């Protein structure tokens with residue numbers, strides 16, 4: 001990881017948005033804001049990328065965002081070729097076992113609802129993809145080795161104290177807004193005086209990243225996770241992307257020796273037993289321990305400061321929602337802040353960040369804390385990931401032409417401003433007076449009859465959607481006196497998915 005527009009100079013004195021932390025949440029906030037041309041400074045206390053795999057599951061909706069930024073193929077290239085199920089077995093080579101469905105859509109299930117599908121790719125290979133993309137955006141600047149140590153705010157903005165870890169010098173910077181994307185032990189959260197509520201100290205989860213030629217022993221099965229049941233090696237084995245990279249993880253009981261307490265030979269023996277290969281000689285890359293918690297910030301905002309990602313919610317790895325919730329928080333806040341800073345929308349749009357994202361954070365925190373015996377299906381978890389966004393339908397190739405290599409979905413039609421999707425009979429929408437009260441860019445997309453009908457549009461009707469594909473309004477026919485308006489940007493009322 002190197003910094004974009006990084007220089008030996010101190011950070012600028014003033015910036016519109018300061019993002020603290022360059023994990024997945026901070027980078028997606030930066031990408032979204034800079035995508036709108038907003039100047040944004042990301043400060044990150046680490047001086048280099050994290051080599052920790054951590055998240056492996058990139059959810060359906062997160063993959064749709066990757067697709068939006070043109071990163072879908074790059075992420076897919078880092079993903080393991082696995083299917084969404086757990087294989088329960090004594091060891092990798094035991095030869096018998098049973099399949100356990102995961103609360104993640106399978107390929108056929110995802111194909112019905114989305115132009116993409118989840119990917120099983122390690123976080124340490126996703127972060128460089130996000131970082132490289134961020135570097136291409138001219139209004140984004142990243143400072144590595146730069147730690148936020150203090151924060152004050154008044155009606156006009158925030159003043160942040162930044163410490164340069166290389167020189168030891170402190171620097172104060174002013175920003176219109178600050179985003180705390182600084183992880184579970186967030187300094188921004190502490191400085192904003194926001195408490196966490198929920199369950200702390202739920203135990204420890206530990207993992208060892210290693211390399212071993214296990215492809216030859218696993219055969220044709222492609223589960224995302226192997227649940228190893230033999231008592232002397234109980235835990236979970238999964239691939240870390242491609243080749244011979246694997247991770248073994250387990251919850252650690254209070255009276256159990258940690259992986260880090262084991263000698264080299266003992267650790268190799270544990271991995272050999274889990275694999276069921278006596279002569280296995282694993283090459284250990286890294287050990288890590290993770291304190292389990294299921295906690296939610298009591299609020300996501302204080303004045304000009306916002307919390308996103310793990311700074312706003314701590315989840316256990318169950319369900320694989322931590323990073324995905326982080327990415328989607330960041331996109332939600334990013335486009336809303338950009339709209340307000342562009343003067344496309346009133347500042348109270350920012351209140352909707354907490355209203356819309358905190359219930360999802362709460363659901364995912366609670367789900368992560370449920371005992372593993374509580375089953376869940378993709379049908380239950382998917383509505384929380386997709387969050388009721390516009391339905392996906394592939395557009396037909398024009399005029400009966402052969403199917404294009406890169407087919408276009410209704411989801412792909414949604415732009416950075418407001419988008420009207422209308423049937424071809426609704427051509428008058430293309431001359432709509434557009435936005436009544438603010439200069440929000442409005443794109444009008446005319447659909448073929450089949451796609452319009454699939455979206456539930458009557459001939460001449462239309463639907464208005466936000467950048468996050470949330471539907472705001474529907475019309476059954478064109479009405480010159482009732483154009484799209486910018487004073488009502490909340491999604492159309494609909495019940496939250498059932499708990």
Ligand SMILES: Cc1cc2nc3c(=O)[nH]c(=O)nc-3n(C[C@H](O)[C@H](O)[C@H](O)COP(=O)(O)OP(=O)(O)OC[C@H]3O[C@@H](n4cnc5c(N)ncnc54)[C@H](O)[C@@H]3O)c2cc1C
Nearest residue numbers: 021023024025045055056057148183309310320322323324
């Ligand atoms: C074992 C494990 C498995 C997981 N599996 C999954 C999964 O399958 N799917 C999933 O979605 N999630 C998973 N997660 C969770 C996921 O890793 C986190 O939710 C995700 O990293 C959160 O991203 P973030 O950007 O909010 O925070 P982080 O990734 O923690 O990034 C925060 C950044 O802020 C920086 N920082 C902190 N303080 C300061 C400061 N004062 N100044 C400047 N910088 C600062 C840190 O150095 C860090 O780089 C897993 C986690 C673990 C531990």
